[in-house]
Amino acid sequence: MSSDDQSDKECPLCMEAFDIDDINFYPCNCQYQICRFCWHRI
Template identity: 80%
Template sequence: MSGNDEQIECPLCMEPLEIDDINFFPCTCGYQICRFCWHRIRTDENGLCPACRKAYPEDPAKFNPLTEDELQRIKKEKRQKDRRKTES
C-alpha cells in the first residue's frame, strides 16, 4: 500500500472518513467520529459521546468541511506523526 492510499478511519465503524468528516468533531471533548456513527448514536443509542459520556448536542461542536488540498495536507501530517511514533 502506498502512502497515498492511507486513509483516516472512524474509530467506531472503522470506515474511512469522508472528506466532510475529516473536520467533524461532534463533542466538545474533541473525540472524532464520522457523521454516520454520530447520527446512529443520537437516534438509535444513548446519545452519549463514547469518549467522555457527555450528551451530544443537537449541532456538532465543530464542523468545517475541508477542501481536497486541506485533506491531503492532513494525511501527510498524520503519516509524518505516525513515522515519528514508530521511530521512537
C-alpha cells in the same frame, strides 16, 4: 499533518475511512472524532 494522513483516518466505531466532510467533523468538545453516520446512529 499532511492531507494523506488525514485521508487515512478512520472512524473508531465503524472503521470506515473518513470522507472529506467527516475529517472536519468533531461532534464533542473533547475533540473525539467519529463519522457523521455513526453520530446519527448513537
